[in-house]
Amino acid sequence: MPSAMIIPEMTASETSSSLDEVSVKEIGFWIYLMSDAIIFALLFATYIVMSANNAGGPTAKDLFDLKHTAEETLLLLTSSLTCGFSILALSRKCRSEVLFWLSVTALLGASFIGMEITEFHGMVSKGAGPDRSGFLSAFFTLVGTHGLHVSFGLVWGLVMMAQVAVKGLNEHVASRLRRWSMFWHFLDLIWVAIFSFVYLRGVI
């Protein structure tokens, strides 16, 4: 099948602001996100296999605090909404609003990372670090990988804020912003799987 059939009229849409248009860079970035999804899927499979192997150490029920997880979820979910608002502001080429929503998103993301660090620190100081059991190794690998992704997304978001402030909303900055928003929404999607298959599964 010729590639033009699968990837229609992609060259002209790089500067397009419609949510229905897909540029070739977005397709490439989507392929990266899907490869990331496979990594996460295998970390989930590893975690589920290892989750009962607590080696006489603390179990999920002893360690997980659903209230803490629910607050983290609310932060990340709201940041997905404000990230979407920054893309809407981008469609209207309103620089100050893009900056406003980007900073709200970054603030929410930073609070999420702060809460995750607090949780990890509390667990390690209780002797429930990644070296305690197979369950905890798999837990820290899976949730830590997601946290690292969010941290990189945060750095990327700050770089984008600087670019919007200095360079304005030119087509390159706009294209990068759209891909950053895909990354951010994707991480929120992974978090849905984490709170369901790790935290709620561990406590129920």
Next chain:
Amino acid sequence: MRRPEFTRAPGFKSYVYGFASALLLTAFSFGLGTTHLAPPNIVLDMVYAAAVIQILVHLHFFLHLNLSYKKQALFIVSLFTFVIVVLMAGGTLWIIFSLNAHMG
């Protein structure tokens, strides 16, 4: 919002609907997880079902994935990824738990 046209932008409803449904599904899962209304295995299945629905909600309303011709390339890549995930993650769980059952 700060400008009247903001709420009338084409994508505004998509994000708000997505956020509202995601919030409802999240509340449903955590609500089930903190109250003990049903046996644990039934509660877990409901939480898993809510997670799958919420992932689809995020794909549709936040990542704007759909079946339209313009999104065909994204959809094919996603479908391929889904097959790989089922084979690798699903296969891992199947083999390991089957081994575990035979060892017991």
